[in-house]
Every structure is written in structure tokens, then in C-alpha cells.
Amino acid sequence: xxxxxxxxxxxxxxxxxxxxxxxxxxxxxxxxxxxxxxxxxxxxxxxxxxxxxxxxxxxxxxxxxxxxxxxxxxxxxxxxxxxxxxxxxxxxxxxxxxxxxxxxxxxxxxxxxxxxxxxxxxxxxxxxxxxxxxxxxxxxxxxxxxxxxxxxxxxxxxxxxxxxxxxxxxxxxxxxxxxxxxxxxxxxxxxxxxxxxxxxxxxxxxxxxxxxxxxxxxxxxxxxxxxxxxxxxxxxxxxxxxxxxxxxxxxxxxxxxxxxxxxxxxxxxxxxxxxxxxxxxxxxxxxxxxxxxxxxxxxxxxxxxxxxxxxxxxxxxxxxxxxxxxxxxxxxxxxxxxxxxxxxxxxxxxxxxxxxxxxxxxxxxxxxxxxxxxxxxxxxxxxxxxxxxxxxxxxxxxxxxxxxxxxxxxxxxxxxxxx
Amino acid sequence: xxxxxxxxxxxxxxxxxxxxxxxxxxxxxxxxxxxxxxxxxxxxxxxxxxxxxxxxxxxxxxxxxxxxxxxxxxxxxxxxxxxxxxxxxxxxxxxxxxxxxxxxxxxxxxxxxxxxxxxxxxxxxxxxxxxxxxxxxxxxxxxxxxxxxxxxxxxxxxxxxxxxxxxxxxxxxxxxxxxxxxxxxxxxxxxxxxxxxxxxxxxxxxxxxxxxxxxxxxxxxxxxxxxxxxxxxxxxxxxxxxxxxxxxxxxxxxxxxxxxxxxxxxxxxxxxxxxxxxxxxxxxxxxxxxxxxxxxxxxxxxxxxxxxxxxxxxxxxxxxxxxxxxxxxxxxxxxxxxxxxxxxxxxxxxxxxxxxxxxxxxxxxxxxxxxxxxxxxxxxxxxxxxxxxxxxxxxxxxxxxxxxxxxxxxxxxxxxxxx
Numbered sequence: 001x002x003x004x005x006x007x008x009x010x011x012x013x014x015x016x017x018x019x020x021x022x023x024x025x026x027x028x029x030x031x032x033x034x035x036x037x038x039x040x041x042x043x044x045x046x047x048x049x050x051x052x053x054x055x056x057x058x059x060x061x062x063x064x065x066x067x068x069x070x071x072x073x074x075x076x077x078x079x080x081x082x083x084x085x086x087x088x089x090x091x092x093x094x095x096x097x098x099x100x101x102x103x104x105x106x107x108x109x110x111x112x113x114x115x116x117x118x119x120x121x122x123x124x125x126x127x128x129x130x131x132x133x134x135x136x137x138x139x140x141x142x143x144x145x146x147x148x149x150x151x152x153x154x155x156x157x158x159x160x161x162x163x164x165x166x167x168x169x170x171x172x173x174x175x176x177x178x179x180x181x182x183x184x185x186x187x188x189x190x191x192x193x194x195x196x197x198x199x200x201x202x203x204x205x206x207x208x209x210x211x212x213x214x215x216x217x218x219x220x221x222x223x224x225x226x227x228x229x230x231x232x233x234x235x236x237x238x239x240x241x242x243x244x245x246x247x248x249x250x251x252x253x254x255x256x257x258x259x260x261x262x263x264x265x266x267x268x269x270x271x272x273x274x275x276x277x278x279x280x281x282x283x284x285x286x287x288x289x290x291x292x293x294x295x296x297x298x299x300x301x302x303x304x305x306x307x308x309x310x311x312x313x314x315x316x317x318x319x320x321x322x323x324x325x326x327x328x329x330x331x332x333x334x335x336x337x338x339x340x341x342x343x344x345x346x347x348x349x350x351x352x353x354x355x356x357x358x359x360x361x362x363x364x365x366x367x368x369x370x371x372x373x374x375x376x377x378x379x380x381x382x383x384x385x386x387x388x389x390x391x392x393x394x395x396x397x398x399x400x401x402x403x404x405x406x407x408x409x410x411x412x413x414x415x416x417x418x419x
Numbered sequence: 420x421x422x423x424x425x426x427x428x429x430x431x432x433x434x435x436x437x438x439x440x441x442x443x444x445x446x447x448x449x450x451x452x453x454x455x456x457x458x459x460x461x462x463x464x465x466x467x468x469x470x471x472x473x474x475x476x477x478x479x480x481x482x483x484x485x486x487x488x489x490x491x492x493x494x495x496x497x498x499x500x501x502x503x504x505x506x507x508x509x510x511x512x513x514x515x516x517x518x519x520x521x522x523x524x525x526x527x528x529x530x531x532x533x534x535x536x537x538x539x540x541x542x543x544x545x546x547x548x549x550x551x552x553x554x555x556x557x558x559x560x561x562x563x564x565x566x567x568x569x570x571x572x573x574x575x576x577x578x579x580x581x582x583x584x585x586x587x588x589x590x591x592x593x594x595x596x597x598x599x600x601x602x603x604x605x606x607x608x609x610x611x612x613x614x615x616x617x618x619x620x621x622x623x624x625x626x627x628x629x630x631x632x633x634x635x636x637x638x639x640x641x642x643x644x645x646x647x648x649x650x651x652x653x654x655x656x657x658x659x660x661x662x663x664x665x666x667x668x669x670x671x672x673x674x675x676x677x678x679x680x681x682x683x684x685x686x687x688x689x690x691x692x693x694x695x696x697x698x699x700x701x702x703x704x705x706x707x708x709x710x711x712x713x714x715x716x717x718x719x720x721x722x723x724x725x726x727x728x729x730x731x732x733x734x735x736x737x738x739x740x741x742x743x744x745x746x747x748x749x750x751x752x753x754x755x756x757x758x759x760x761x762x763x764x765x766x767x768x769x770x771x772x773x774x775x776x777x778x779x780x781x782x783x784x785x786x787x788x789x790x791x792x793x794x795x796x797x798x799x800x801x802x803x804x805x806x807x808x809x810x811x812x813x814x815x816x817x818x819x820x821x822x823x824x825x826x827x828x829x830x831x832x833x834x835x836x837x838x
């Protein structure tokens with residue numbers, strides 16, 4: 001069973017907007033056991049849309065259309081769909097009540113333009129839109145050989161489309177098409193490259209049962225591993241996948257920091273909150289990136305007290321209290337200095353934990369002894385302080401990102417886990 | 420004249436990778452005067468690719484294909500192209516020399532797999548790939564009515580594709596198709612929403628000559644305005660567009676901070692470097708974001724000395740030296756406190772300039788007097804200090820981003836401009 005996604009919009013074809021809708025829709029469909037066969041992006045012209053619909057009908061059993069049904073441009077898609085299905089627009093009471101309700105909530109009067117949004121093709125089923133005024137439209141067109149091809153038209157506004165896909169369209173498709181049970185689990189790893197990771201887990205991967213597949217999803221500084229199991233019994237399948245996750249967790253415990261939608265920042269926040277513990281950061285090469293990541297989490301003021309970004313030696317010495325001798329003798333990028341930064345900050349900010357970073361992010365500043373990418377990270381905890389040395393790569397942006405993630409993961413390993 | 424872009428790759432159709440290649444290609448083509456009519460994304464199956472090629476040939480004069488020609492998967496695309504053009508693979512000496520050179524530079528031996536990359540369809544012109552081992556392929560297929568349809572196959576790796584597009588493909592297309600001269604200029608604005616901006620410049624926009632078009636490109640915290648002029652004489656066109664830019668600059672000087680590819684961080688870096696001046700930041704609600712943005716610029720250690728992220732009142736008082744009374748009497752989010760933060764940091768870090776932020780980013784922490792989004796920003800310069808008040812929105816992420824951009828722009832306005 002094939003799905004085709006048609007996105008309508010000139011803004012996509014001039015490159016002003018990247019087509020994230022198609023990728024998101026495809027990922028969700030995949031996770032529900034549907035196979036996406038093609039994406040087609042066309043502009044707001046009736047003939048062009050008609051051609052795309054006809055071609056898609058030959059290839060796919062389900063055609064999902066997004067874009068072109070907002071209040072200012074709805075004519076083109078709705079009229080085009082009427083033409084394609086040889087039908088006409090009729091006033092839909094339910095759809096109009098939805099529009100009225102939304103406008104009442106926002107305190108605006110309903111305009112004639114909005115009234116037109118309640119006009120829907122006669123042969124379609126309207127799909128409620130909880131977040132906007134344009135209904136989705138569900139069409140079923142009989143196929144010559146029996147059965148029907150399903151066409152669904154949705155808004156192009158991402159949050160409206162997403163709510164409609166997960167709340168309405170995918171559940172309805174699952175009722176019609178028998179898809180296998182799928183169970184997904186994503187394992188989050190940090191501090192190891194994709195190819196090294198693959199070598200480490202090769203035996204486990206090769207021994208996976210054939211109905212459980214592994215996907216590598218690399219990002220700068222981390223690799224996500226997604227296991228997808230396919231079966232007929234949901235409970236058994238879940239058990240089987242979780243058992244593989246357990247094996248993997250025992251195999252590479254040092255690299256795994258979490259699962260599914262967790263982030264290092266949110267895991268750390270949860271652990272610190274539970275223990276009523278506090279943290280601060282002393283950042284040189286990361287330039288405030290770790291503080292920025294920690295404070296992106298809502299509620300972080302409960303455990304994050306602050307940071308000193310010490311970009312110059314003067315600030316390291318004068319504000320953080322690093323010894324002038326250490327800076328002189330070992331240099332700013334050294335075990336000695338990064339350790340002093342962490343310990344001094346922990347004392348000054350009166351926190352339970354402190355992270356410090358010092359490195360050569362590049363592109364300049366490298367030497368034969370300390371090339372670009374050289375990085376020291378220290379973590380101070382109630383039990384003491386320790387520092388680790390890394391040699392990252394050439395890219396300033398990636399070095400900063402990798403240092404920040406590595407530092408957060410070192411900290412996480414020092415935090416007591418809730419029992 | 421229509422261009423169609425075909426992207427080949429299963430990773431796109433499962434939503435693992437967002438199709439940024441198509442958007443980038445479309446933008447570049449547009450900037451060179453070519454119109455993109457459709458994007459088509461297909462998977463790595465021969466029949467599917469053949470179908471997409473045949474359909475595209477009906478719609479477009481130029482078909483640009485990216486993906487599926489790397490060393491491990493090149494068979495499918497190259498064999499498919501051979502089948503489509505009814506030709507065969509032949510060994511290409513030039514292509515092989517390129518592969519040998521690249522491997523010699525990297526210090527690896529050439530494998531049989533890489534030798535196969537020098538096999539190209541007999542009817543194509545190889546396009547050099549400066550950054551990889553897979554050549555591009557240029558085909559011209561005669562049309563029944565005269566002329567030819569051009570097919571170009573490129574790698575899917577973004578940086579290889581981009582270098583090939585700008586260095587080879589677009590220049591060749593411009594030689595064949597007469598495109599008008601286009602001149603683009605992007606005006607960067609900050610601190611004003613899209614609709615308010617549109618109202619402010621409406622008269623100017625309506626008076627634009629018909630051969631100069633305006634596009635609004637909004638991003639969180641800023642709006643870019645792109646003017647595109649089309650004409651037959653490059654010099655006259657450039658003069659006309661620049662004259663409109665000048666009019667616009669006089670109309671809304673307070674919102675414009677730069678042009679084209681500049682960023683606030685890079686402009687500030689340049690101005691500070693020229694004046695041998697230094698800066699530090701005292702951040703509460705932005706949590707290190709401003710420091711992170713400033714230090715993302717290579718060479719920023721020349722002017723950026725550091726930051727104090729003061730997320731708790733204790734740190735504001737003890738480390739930054741804000742008066743306990745001010746915190747008590749006015750609260751942390753106040754003109755008094757943000758001003759003290761900036762002045763105190765400027766003195767402690769011994770810098771010429773200092774930025775301070777304090778606000779309620781949300782989702783919690785708002786009160787009827789100071790709702791979520793309430794923000795104070797102070798800028799201390801050698802000439803004194805001033806503070807500004809803002810009321811942003813509900814989203815924590817956007818509030819942080821808008822505060823950071825606003826603070827950087829306030830600082831920029833205080834920096835002496837080079838004569």
C-alpha cells in the first residue's frame with residue numbers, strides 16, 4: 001500500500017520555505033506502518049494540481065495533500081478538487097459552526113471570507129481542525145478494479161496539519177488499512193561516532209530477530225538508535241523490543257544517556273530537581289552554550305544558579321580565581337586550569353555541581369602541541385572534581401556543540417539516580 | 420522555461436532527512452532567473468526513477484537530479500540513466516584521474532569500487548566534482564519539436580551538490596538559456612513585526628517600479644526584506660535597486676541593521692575589532708544565549724571578554740554586585756536592576772561595553788503587573804548606560820531569541836561607525 005504526499009505552495013518552489021511538512025508527515029506515517037512512495041511539490045495553479053492528482057492516483061492508494069486551503073487562497077485548492085471529482089461546493093453547517101466558535105473565542109467578527117471557508121466539496125467528509133478555520137477534506141474515489149483511492153486535503157500551516165494528521169487522518173487510515181503493530185524505541189547515545197558505535201554493537205545488531213529493525217540517526221555530537229519492531233501482538237512485540245533495548249544497554253552503558261524524546265538538559269534538570277541540588281557552569285570554549293542549553297528548559301531556575309563565561313585569561317584569573325601561575329605554566333587549555341575553574345566556581349556560586357570547559361574551538365589558536373579541537377572538561381561534584389581530555393575536529397561550530405554535549409553527559413554520570 | 424528538481428533517496432521518504440537540497444537549489448535557480456515548476460522525490464527503485472524522468476520531461480526543459488550517485492549506490496542511478504537514454508557505461512579517463520587525485524590527497528589507495536565511479540553513460544558530459552569522487556552528468560535529449568531537454572545528475576551530499584550547482588550547472592544553464600539580469604539586495608531588520616513593517620513601508624512598496632519586486636522573509640526576531648530587480652542592463656539595474664534600498668533605509672533607519680549575509684554578531688564583531696573595544700554580557704533571562712551568539716563568530720576572543728549568567732537573585736547580588744535593596748524594592752525584572760547589572764559588569768570585567776538582560780521568559784513566573792514576556796535590556800557604553808522595556812509573547816524559546824537579538828541591536832546602535 002503506497003502513500004503519496006502532495007504539497008502545494010509557491011513559497012516551497014522558490015526555496016523560501018523548506019518542505020519540513022513532507023518529512024514530518026512521512027516520519028509519522030512510517031511510524032504507523034504506512035509506506036510513503038513519493039513526494040510531489042507543485043505550485044498554486046489549477047492545471048498543475050490536477051495533473052499531480054491524476055499522476056498520484058496511478059501510483060498510490062492514499063494521496064495526502066497539504067497547503068492552499070487558508071482563508072485567502074482556499075479557492076484554488078477547493079475548486080480544483082471539485083473539478084477533479086466532478087462535484088460542486090456546498091455550504092457545510094458543521095464547518096461554519098467551527099469557524100464561528102473559533103472567532104468567538106478570539107473575539108473577532110466572522111467575515112464573508114471566513115464564511116466561504118464553510119463551503120466544502122459535496123462528495124467529501126469534512127475533517128475537524130481544532131487549531132484553525134480551514135477544515136480538512138476526505139475523499140474516496142472508486143478504483144476501476146474495486147476499492148477506493150483516498151485523497152485527504154489538509155492545511156499547510158504546520159501545527160494545524162500536525163494536529164489533524166495525528167488526531168484524525170492517521171487514526172482513520174489505520175481503521176481502513178490493516179497495518180501491522182509497530183513498536184518503536186529510540187536509544188540516545190553520546191560520546192561515540194556512528195562507525196565506532198556500529199562496530200561495537202555489530203554482533204547484537206546481526207542477532208536481532210528479522211522483525212526488529214535498527215536505524216542509525218546521527219546528529220552533531222550524538223547518535224540516536226531507533227529500534228522498530230513489527231508484529232501482530234502488541235504486548236509480545238513490546239516485550240521483544242524492550243528485551244533488545246536491555247541487551248544493548250548492558251552492552252554500551254557508558255554511551256547511553258536516555259531514550260525517546262529525552263534530552264541531556266531535561267534529564268539533568270529532572271535529576272537535579274529530585275535531589276534539590278544546584279548547578280553552575282564556567283565556560284571558556286563553549287562561550288555560554290551549556291548555560292543556554294540548560295536554561296532552555298522551562299523551570300530551570302529551580303536548579304541552575306548561573307555561569308561565568310571566561311573567554312579571556314584575565315577573567316579566568318580575576319573573576320573565577322584561577323591561579324596566574326597555572327595559566328602561565330600549563331596554559332588556559334589544560335587539566336590544571338579547567339579543574340581550578342570548576343572548583344572555584346562551585347565555591348563562588350555555592351552550588352552542588354559545576355561544569356567547566358576550556359578548549360581551542362578554532363579556526364585559529366591551534367599549535368602543534370594543542371591543535372584545534374583540543375578540549376578539557378571538568379566536573380565538580382560534592383564528592384570531588386575530575387577532568388577529561390578530548391580531541392575533537394576542525395569545525396568551530398561542531399567543536400562547541402560536541403564539548404557542550406560531552407560536558408553535560410559527564411555531569412549526568414555524576415548525578416545520583418533516583419531509586 | 421521550466422525547471423524540475425528530482426531528489427532520489429529513501430532517507431527523504433521515511434522522513435529521516437528533510438529535503439533542504441531542493442529548497443537550496445530552487446532558491447539559487449530563482450536568484451539566477453530560472454523558474455522551478457515542480458519538486459519530485461522518489462526512492463531508489465529503477466522503475467520509479469524512470470517514471471519520474473519521463474513525467475518531468477513532459478513538464479520541464481531542464482531536469483535537475485540529485486542523489487544516488489555515491490560510491491556504494493551509484494549503480495542504480497547511473498544504470499537507470501543509461502536505460503532512460505538507451506546508452507551504456509564507458510570508462511572515462513578524466514573522471515578516473517579526478518578520483519585518483521582525490522585519493523592521493525587523502526592518502527588512501529583507490530579501490531575497485533572507486534574505479535567504478537569513473538564509469539559514465541556514453542552520451543553524457545561529465546561535470547567535475549571538486550569536493551568528491553562522483554562526477555555530475557549532463558545529458559541533452561532532443562525534443563520532437565526541436566531543441567533539447569537538459570538532464571543533469573548531481574550528488575546528493577549537500578556541499579558537493581552546492582559547489583557543483585554554483586560552479587558548473589548554473590553557469591552552463593545561463594549560457595544556454597537567455598535569462599534576464601537579476602540584481603538582489605536583502606535588507607535586514609530587527610525589532611519590528613512583519614505586518615507593522617508592511618504598514619510602515621506600504622507607500623514605498625506601492626511606488627516600486629514594476630521590474631523590482633519585494634519579498635518578506637520573516638524569521639524569529641527579525642524580518643529580512645529582499646528586493647529583486649530584473650532588467651537587461653546590469654549597471655542600470657544595480658543603480659535602480661540600490662536607489663530603492665537608499666529610500667527604504669531613510670524611511671526606517673531604526674529597524675535596519677545590515678544587508679545580505681551579515682548577522683548582528685558579525686557586524687558587532689567588526690565594529691568592536693576596528694575600535695579595539697571590548698564587550699561582556701550579564702544575562703538573566705537569556706541564560707547565556709547572547710554570549711553563545713557572540714562567541715560563535717571566529718576570532719571573537721579579540722573583543723569578547725566574558726559573561727556572568729546570573730539566573731538567581733543570589734548571583735545577581737553576590738557576583739554581579741546588584742544592590743539587595745534594588746532587588747527587594749523593584750524586583751529582578753526592573754530598570755533599576757538591569758541597569759545595575761550592566762554597569763557593575765562593565766566595571767568588574769573592565770570592558771568598554773556591557774549588555775544586561777532580565778525578563779520573564781515563561782512559561783511560569785508571570786504576574787498581572789509583570790506578565791510572561793516582560794523584559795528589560797540595558798546597554799552600558801563609555802558614554803553612559805540606558806535601559807529599555809519590552810513586552811514579548813508567550814513562547815519561552817521565542818522570548819529568549821527576541822531578547823538576545825534586541826539586546827545585540829541596541830548595542831550595535833551604541834557602537835561608533837567606521838568613517
